[in-house]
Amino acid sequence: MDRPTAAIGDAPANHESIVRLVGVHKRFGNLLVLEGISLDLRAGETTVIIGESGVGKSVILKHIVRLLRPDRGEVHYRDQRIDNLPERDLAAIRPRFGFLFQLGALFDSMSVAQNVAFPIREHTRRKRHEIDKIVKEKLSMVGLDGIQAQWPAELSGGQRKRVALARAIALDPEIILYDEPTTGLDPPRADVINELIIKLQRELGVTSVVVTHDMTSAGKVSDRILMLYQGQFIFDGTPDEIIHCQDPRVRCFVEGRCHEEDLKSLQVKG
Amino acid sequence: MLTAIGSKTVASVAALGQWGVFSWQMLRWLLPGLVQWRTWVRAMPLFFEVGNRTLPVIMITGTFVGLVLAVQSYDQLRAAGFEDRMGVLVTLSLVQELGPVLAGVMVAGRVGGALTAELGTMRVTEQIGALRAMGADPIRQLVVPRFLACLLLTPLLTFFCDMCGSLAGWFVAVMLKGIPSTQYWYYIAYAIETWDVMVGFVKSVMFGGALALIACYKGFHCRAGAEGVGRACTESFVFSFIVILITDFFVGTFFSGLFRSIYGFKSLV
Numbered sequence: 001m002d003r004p005t006a007a008i009g010d011a012p013a014n015h016e017s018i019v020r021l022v023g024v025h026k027r028f029g030n031l032l033v034l035e036g037i038s039l040d041l042r043a044g045e046t047t048v049i050i051g052e053s054g055v056g057k058s059v060i061l062k063h064i065v066r067l068l069r070p071d072r073g074e075v076h077y078r079d080q081r082i083d084n085l086p087e088r089d090l091a092a093i094r095p096r097f098g099f100l101f102q103l104g105a106l107f108d109s110m111s112v113a114q115n116v117a118f119p120i121r122e123h124t125r126r127k128r129h130e131i132d133k134i135v136k137e138k139l140s141m142v143g144l145d146g147i148q149a150q151w152p153a154e155l156s157g158g159q160r161k162r163v164a165l166a167r168a169i170a171l172d173p174e175i176i177l178y179d180e181p182t183t184g185l186d187p188p189r190a191d192v193i194n195e196l197i198i199k200l201q202r203e204l205g206v207t208s209v210v211v212t213h214d215m216t217s218a219g220k221v222s223d224r225i226l227m228l229y230q231g232q233f234i235f236d237g238t239p240d241e242i243i244h245c246q247d248p249r250v251r252c253f254v255e256g257r258c259h260e261e262d263l264k265s266l267q268v269k270g
Numbered sequence: 271m272l273t274a275i276g277s278k279t280v281a282s283v284a285a286l287g288q289w290g291v292f293s294w295q296m297l298r299w300l301l302p303g304l305v306q307w308r309t310w311v312r313a314m315p316l317f318f319e320v321g322n323r324t325l326p327v328i329m330i331t332g333t334f335v336g337l338v339l340a341v342q343s344y345d346q347l348r349a350a351g352f353e354d355r356m357g358v359l360v361t362l363s364l365v366q367e368l369g370p371v372l373a374g375v376m377v378a379g380r381v382g383g384a385l386t387a388e389l390g391t392m393r394v395t396e397q398i399g400a401l402r403a404m405g406a407d408p409i410r411q412l413v414v415p416r417f418l419a420c421l422l423l424t425p426l427l428t429f430f431c432d433m434c435g436s437l438a439g440w441f442v443a444v445m446l447k448g449i450p451s452t453q454y455w456y457y458i459a460y461a462i463e464t465w466d467v468m469v470g471f472v473k474s475v476m477f478g479g480a481l482a483l484i485a486c487y488k489g490f491h492c493r494a495g496a497e498g499v500g501r502a503c504t505e506s507f508v509f510s511f512i513v514i515l516i517t518d519f520f521v522g523t524f525f526s527g528l529f530r531s532i533y534g535f536k537s538l539v
Contacts, residue, residue: 065403087407094405105400108392119404167404 016043018175018207019064024073026059033059035231036073041175046201046208048218050253051228057211058102060228061177064209065097066090095123098168098176098206102183104160106152112139112163113148119170138166141203142196158189165196169204176200178210182217190217197221215254227253292409292487296417299410309414316419321426324380328427329434331372336360336435339368340442353447357454358461360439364432365462365470371518373428374477377420378510382485385416386506389489390499398490408490417482424478425471432470465533469525476517481510 019041026034033056041047041064049057062068063075066082075083077093085093106115116135120126126134139145142162152160161181168176178197182190194217201208201221212218218225219239227235227242227250235242235250242254252259303309339360347353389412392398401408436458443449485506492502529536 062399067399067402087402091405091407094403097403099400099403101396101400101403103395105396107397107400108395118406122404122406 017041018043018078020074020076021060021063022074022076024060024063024070024075026056026063026068027071032231034063034070037228037231037233039226039233041207041209042224043207044201044205045223046197046210046221047224047226048210048212048222049226049228050213050215050218052253053213055228056231057213057228058179061099061179061209061211064175064177065094065099095119095171096174098165098171098173100161100165100168100176100178100181102180104152104164106160106164106167108152110152111148112144112150112152112155115152115163116167116170119167123171134170135166138170139163141169141200142166143192158185158192161185161193162196165193165200169200169206172204173206175207175209178208178212180212181210182212182214187216190214191220193217194220213253215256288491289483289487292413292490293483295409296413296483296486299407299414300417303410303414309418312411313415313418316415317423319384320377320381320419321423324377324423324427325430327380328373328376328431331376332364332369332431332434333438335368335372335431336364336438337442339363339435340439344442344447353443354449354453355457355461356443356447356449357436357439357458361432361436361458361462362466364435365466366473367470367518367522369428369432369435370424370470370473370477371514373424373431373474374481374514375511377424377427377478378481378485378507378514381420382481382506382510383503385482385485386489386492386503387499389486390492390502393490393492394494394499413483413486413490416486417479420478420482420485421475422478424481425474428470428474465525465529469522472525473518473521476521477514480513480517484510484513 017040019039021037021039023036023038024034025032025036037060039060049060051057059068063070063083066075066085070083073083074081077096080093082090082093106112107118110118113132113135116138117131120131120134135148136145139148142165144159144162144166147155147159147163152163155163165181176197181193181197185193197208197210198221200206208221210218210221222239225235225237225239225242226233229249234247235245237245242250245251245254251257340356343356343359344353347356347359389398392412398408398412401411440451440454443454444451488502488506488509492498
């Protein structure tokens with residue numbers, strides 16, 4: 001269940017590793033966010049990274065697609081090391097990733113159709129009617145065909161995330177990265193997103209990485225769960241294994257209990 | 271105190287270096303982008319934003335500056351017997367100095383702040399990150415068209431500013447002070463040379479490019495939150511204003527020296 005810290009994050013020998021982080025350190029000012037984490041993402045699997053807010057989960061996602069560069073350590077995509085590549089060379093690799101940002105990050109100045117079509121126009125030379133067809137197909141996959149002419153400002157939070165997901169899958173990526181996909185949504189709408197993650201994994205066979213602190217979502221969509229705590233992974237296992245994990249730090253998070261120190265700090269002196 | 275001054279100096283030099291790198295990256299995308307129709311397609315809405323929406327403010331500014339120059343100078347020129355040369359004073363001031371500076375400042379205020387706010391909001395809402403994540407370069411997508419719009423339209427706006435100011439001067443001179451219209455235009459044609467127009471043009475191009483780069487840089491590097499975006503907008507205008515004035519001094523001095531070394535001194539009276 002709880003593996004030795006050095007091995008946490010590594011893939012078993014019989015699994016194909018699609019993305020590999022090796023000893024990644026990241027510091028923002030005086031704050032050390034990642035303290036030499038290693039992670040192997042297995043092809044076709046949905047990996048969920050959980051952890052408290054501000055612990056650095058999204059920072060890991062941004063390292064995978066090289067939106068951030070590690071202070072130390074390496075990031076590999078398949079057999080290629082990408083952490084030291086210049087920005088221009090990354091343009092060829094990034095279309096292999098789909099990134100769903102926490103707030104959707106839809107372009108305000110573009111309609112829904114233009115948003116979904118953007119990566120297609122940017123990376124292919126398809127004709128307009130072909131692009132329209134792909135946009136329709138991707139929006140159908142997220143259950144939103146027919147809203148092509150609407151603008152991001154006219155959409156609800158759930159719709160924005162689904163349109164952003166349609167945009168993320170527009171180029172049929174190998175890996176989809178989800179940054180807090182259910183945050184800010186009511187439970188039924190959050191579940192729609194969960195179902196979409198499962199559906200895309202089944203239908204497209206993509207490798208998914210989900211960053212969340214929503215344990216319902218984590219339990220539902222994951223093949224594998226990792227927990228990040230104070231810059232290091234302290235758990236790596238299946239959804240069943242995390243339920244039976246005895247590490248108090250993991251238990252607190254899974255059960256939604258606050259830590260003893262936090263409780264003490266809340267006590268009012270009589 | 272010395273430590274504070276030292277750290278502020280280091281931070282300012284570092285920011286200047288970052289701005290230099292940012293400008294260099296923009297230039298690397300700009301040159302090949304000039305022959306790509308997509309660049310111009312992206313720039314078209316910005317031409318409208320920068321040009322059409324700034325034109326009325328520029329024309330009003332130019333008109334009133336021309337009126338004030340004419341009214342203020344009339345008595346002194348009349349005392350010296352040169353009132354018929356009022357057009358030269360008004361138009362030369364506008365063409366070489368006031369036109370480019372006023373147009374630059376108005377574009378910085380009207381457009382620069384808006385560009386910083388737009389790009390800052392895009393940064394805060396991770397839209398710039400989304401562009402990078404999709405393999406699209408944000409500088410190519412967002413900065414190059416804005417730079418082109420400011421670079422090309424500031425000279426055009428300067429022309430309108432000069433024209434309105436000159437016509438306002440004509441109104442004061444001819445309609446209010448009774449100077450013959452032909453004399454007003456004759457002395458302008460005599461005194462204003464291609465060189466003067468070229469100096470004003472070069473200045474306005476430099477102001478347009480500089481303010482676009484400052485506005486975009488501030489938007490790309492603003493801090494998170496509404497306060498961060500607001501502060502970036504203020505800094506964008508203040509820096510643009512200062513850079514316009516400093517550039518005006520150095521470019522003016524350079525061209526003035528160059529003119530004297532080529533043509534010698536030229537009297538306008």
